[in-house]
Amino acid sequence: MSTQNPAVVVDGLTLLWPDGATALDGLDAAFNPGRTGLVGTNGAGKSTLLKVVAGELKPTAGSVSARGQVRYLPQQITLHTYATVADLLGVRHRLDALRAIESGDPDPRHFDALADDWGVEERARAALASNGLPDLDLDRRVATLSGGETVATALGGISLSGAEIALLDEPTNNLDREARHRFYDMVASWRGTLVVASHDLELLDLMDETAELREGSLTVYGGPYSAFRAHVEREQAAAEQALTTAEQKLRTEKRQRVEAQTKLARRQRYARTDYENKRRPKTIMKARAREAEVSAGKLRGELDGKVDRARELRDRTAERLRRDPQVKIELPSPGLPAGRRVAELHDAGGRTIVVQGPERLAITGRNGVGKTRLVETLIRPRAVTQEPYATALTDRIGYLPQRLDHLDDDLTILETVRRAQPEAEPEEVRATLAGFGFRGDVVRRRVGDVSGGERFRVALVTVLLADPPNQLLLLDEPTNNLDITTVEQVVAALEAYRGALIVVSHDDAFLARLGIDTYVHVENGRFS
Numbered sequence: 001m002s003t004q005n006p007a008v009v010v011d012g013l014t015l016l017w018p019d020g021a022t023a024l025d026g027l028d029a030a031f032n033p034g035r036t037g038l039v040g041t042n043g044a045g046k047s048t049l050l051k052v053v054a055g056e057l058k059p060t061a062g063s064v065s066a067r068g069q070v071r072y073l074p075q076q077i078t079l080h081t082y083a084t085v086a087d088l089l090g091v092r093h094r095l096d097a098l099r100a101i102e103s104g105d106p107d108p109r110h111f112d113a114l115a116d117d118w119g120v121e122e123r124a125r126a127a128l129a130s131n132g133l134p135d136l137d138l139d140r141r142v143a144t145l146s147g148g149e150t151v152a153t154a155l156g157g158i159s160l161s162g163a164e165i166a167l168l169d170e171p172t173n174n175l176d177r178e179a180r181h182r183f184y185d186m187v188a189s190w191r192g193t194l195v196v197a198s199h200d201l202e203l204l205d206l207m208d209e210t211a212e213l214r215e216g217s218l219t220v221y222g223g224p225y226s227a228f229r230a231h232v233e234r235e236q237a238a239a240e241q242a243l244t245t246a247e248q249k250l251r252t253e254k255r256q257r258v259e260a261q262t263k264l265a266r267r268q269r270y271a272r273t274d275y276e277n278k279r280r281p282k283t284i285m286k287a288r289a290r291e292a293e294v295s296a297g298k299l300r301g302e303l304d305g306k307v308d309r310a311r312e313l314r315d316r317t318a319e320r321l322r323r324d325p326q327v328k329i330e331l332p333s334p335g336l337p338a339g340r341r342v343a344e345l346h347d348a349g350g351r352t353i354v355v356q357g358p359e360r361l362a363i364t365g366r367n368g369v370g371k372t373r374l375v376e377t378l379i380r381p382r383a384v385t386q387e388p389y390a391t392a393l394t395d396r397i398g399y400l401p402q403r404l405d406h407l408d409d410d411l412t413i414l415e416t417v418r419r420a421q422p423e424a425e426p427e428e429v430r431a432t433l434a435g436f437g438f439r440g441d442v443v444r445r446r447v448g449d450v451s452g453g454e455r456f457r458v459a460l461v462t463v464l465l466a467d468p469p470n471q472l473l474l475l476d477e478p479t480n481n482l483d484i485t486t487v488e489q490v491v492a493a494l495e496a497y498r499g500a501l502i503v504v505s506h507d508d509a510f511l512a513r514l515g516i517d518t519y520v521h522v523e524n525g526r527f528s
Helices: 046-054 085-089 092-102 108-114 119-131 147-161 177-188 225-277 280-318 371-376 413-420 426-433 438-445 452-464 484-496 508-513
Strands: 006-014 024-029 034-039 062-067 071-074 167-168 193-197 211-213 217-222 341-346 352-356 360-364 389-392 397-400 472-476 499-505 518-523
Touching: 006 046, 006 341, 024 046, 024 062, 024 217, 034 046, 034 092, 034 225, 046 062, 046 071, 046 167, 062 177, 071 147, 085 092, 085 119, 085 147, 085 389, 092 119, 119 147, 147 177, 147 472, 177 225, 211 225, 217 518, 225 280, 341 499, 352 499, 360 371, 371 389, 371 472, 371 499, 413 426, 413 452, 426 452, 484 508
Parallel strands: 034 193, 034 211, 071 167, 167 193, 360 499, 360 518, 397 472, 472 499
Antiparallel strands: 006 024, 006 062, 211 217, 341 352, 341 389
């Protein structure tokens, strides 16, 4: 870790959820000036840590100190549907004050709120323009924006604030290729302290340091994510070799103990034979027997000690290996015939694209062109003037929206799944949740308290338990918030799925691995 003074220090941080579950337990952490990538599996506590540092959550115990103003971009920013563009930019109060003054209201409160920032509106519009959104109205609500537009606007607000410390939780979610690279340029020239929780490998390789939150501890490595991964792989290879050696040592000590015990047993048999045959005086044989017992006991103790030490070495070595819990995703087969039509997509120029059988179709395009609106016409009535649109030819459709705002934050994980699929057997629900990493009392956590990746898994469970199984899956930006391992598991599950699949995504690597049959690029209401 760098020797410079940390910009953020967390000391003995503990956070308990309202149900008593532990989110963070005695965590010590420090983030240096510069750019730090915060990594870890879904549910490790990355978002929770950032919320505590930002003041969004109050810790149960411990302290947080920050040298400078802190601005925070939450992972679930797209769920703030009632916020306006001005709210995302952080200028709502000053903008309202400026408009009140300009309308002739002389109330001193407005001047205090404005704080002489007479150019606030121009600065806000410039921030939008620099993030590729020059025509966005400052009064538009998040509910009317695409996910990418929402995130890009919020990132503009972070830059506009001039805060010394910025905490960003999955900032590239929903961003199209152009918006991502604009953000990468911003990060490359960042001045101050930047902490980014992300699974975006390209973004993480722009970092100066990588901090891993794992099993309740934070470890900081010098260098970007690729260097961190190389370090972990070398460390794990060495641990695997050490474990092999330790296990061999344990087997050897166990074998030598058995061999020694066999020799002792043989000697004891010979001694009993001598005693029974009275080959030596009785007093001498008893004395030798006592000596033999003491010697045998000492030897057994030494042998047991060697085995115990070998076992302890094996266990300590095994602890160095990473054994992350695995998520098991199995999509049920819907029995969809190859020639069965399940959906039609229509563009403004009269072109129609048909989806039939277990076909895989990807919808791409810039932020704000209407990709989400297009797929939502498959499950909601279409507005008369809305182009392009889609027609569903099956009612067995499973939909995972980009915002995941269809989930009730106040319900528990178990209640959410039971409400979505009330006919499912309780044992089946619990078994499926366990396969997705939700075991024991975890299923009683509020949906509003889980990470973005865990939220996605909860939503996916509700789709998987549909009876009969869905013939068509609609996935809108499914890799948002997922850790790298879970993305691998989602890909494997979708590769084995025998239903139709329509995916909206900016993640080219993800789409390439799905074996997409048809790419539909949306631009100005037309397909290409």
